[in-house]
Amino acid sequence: MAALHVEITPELQAFIVAQPMFFVASAPLSGEGHVNLSPKGLDTFRILSPTCVAYLDFVGSGNETAAHVLENGRITFMFCAFEGPPKIVRLYGRGRTVQPRDAQWADLSSNFPQCDGVRQIMIAEISRVQTSCGFGVPRMRLEDQRDALFAWVRKKGPDGLVEYQSRKNRVSIDGLPTGM
Numbered sequence: 673m674a675a676l677h678v679e680i681t682p683e684l685q686a687f688i689v690a691q692p693m694f695f696v697a698s699a700p701l702s703g704e705g706h707v708n709l710s711p712k713g714l715d716t717f718r719i720l721s722p723t724c725v726a727y728l729d730f731v732g733s734g735n736e737t738a739a740h741v742l743e744n745g746r747i748t749f750m751f752c753a754f755e756g757p758p759k760i761v762r763l764y765g766r767g768r769t770v771q772p773r774d775a776q777w778a779d780l781s782s783n784f785p786q787c788d789g790v791r792q793i794m795i796a797e798i799s800r801v802q803t804s805c806g807f808g809v810p811r812m813r814l815e816d817q818r819d820a821l822f823a824w825v826r827k828k829g830p831d832g833l834v835e836y837q838s839r840k841n842r843v844s845i846d847g848l849p850t851g852m
Contacts, residue, residue, distance in 0.1 A: 677801035679722035695750045699742035705846040708736035726795040739844035741767035758806035765796040789825035
């Protein structure tokens with residue numbers, strides 16, 4: 673059943689690294705705002721230390737997580753075992769963005785594969801790690817990672833991506849700035 677940890681243990685790190693997919697959640701301070709929950713994959717998550725994680729964030733149709741962490745910092749990650757023994761790991765923390773224009777970019781981005789379409793790196797200091805049973809999570813097998821994002825990025829081209837981000841990624845659906 674559920675267990676609390678103050679940091680990501682080596683056992684939990686092995687579990688997290690083995691998962692091909694994770695979820696990230698954030699929310700604005702306003703009770704009228706929208707909670708955001710996004711699935712992520714493509715080998716984009718890194719554990720930088722037992723209390724610090726980061727993921728490579730690609731251009732997308734919205735930029736809710738960036739807006740929420742800019743406003744209040746709150747961020748949660750969830751990893752589920754879809755194969756093998758049931759397990760869920762949640763990481764709770766305070767997030768921030770690192771963008772290509774930032775001084776920390778060169779060092780931080782070296783932890784990830786070089787890809788087109790990268791928007792920013794989301795980094796989080798983790799304050800709570802919680803495991804739970806995962807008994808209700810279905811068993812599923814990974815067929816493959818999708819390449820649709822990279823095909824879309826190639827079709828857009830550099831200028832098209834800049835224009836798209838200008839239209840879609842500067843404010844959240846609730847009108848909060850994203851820092852772009």
